[in-house]
Amino acid sequence: MNKCVMCGADIDEKSGKYYCETCEEKMRYVKKLSMVDKAEKLILKKSRDKKEIPDEEVLKYSKVVRERISNGIDKFSSVPEVIAAIQMQRINLEYETQKMIAGTKVDFYIPEIKIIFEVDGSIYHSDKDKTFLRDRQIMKEVGEKWEIVHINSDKIPKYTWNLRDTLPFVVLQRNDKWRFRDSEFDSDFLMDFDSLEKYLRRQKRNENTGLLKANRAT
């Protein structure tokens, strides 16, 4: 008999492991929580540059995500996914993580906007055809009213503060550009939303200064 190096419990020699199952489970849990710590740090660092999201708010919602992991509600496979979850908590957008659909797990299943949100690694997924086929299988199961949006993890957190509006915008852009259900440029469309917002803000500002000048003239 081997002994678990963490707690000393007996383990089956044939398993070739150093830890018992209980300790292994605990370590998995700690690893998941440390992903939230990393996400929290990253988000605080990046939002400090922008000064738009107060730190307390980030901490408040990362706590919610931590609790959801503890309660077995959420599972994540990467830090950017955790960041996106914190951002969705902040705007009260409900989601399910790692939902099993058509024999495969999807990152975020978001009923309110009927979108499946996939966070892709920063290296562009090499097998485009495979992704396309996988997405078609998923669509077949969830139905035609749903869409799947693929966003590159390097766009998180900067462009993902308002997924309730930006994900449907990506779908609209896709359709506008004759790219119905083609997710290749999803990340670019997401960034377009940001430019559009900035443009509108500038317009608004100009309008206001215009009004100010007009008022002064009278």
Ligand SMILES: [Zn+2]
């Ligand atoms: Zn143990």
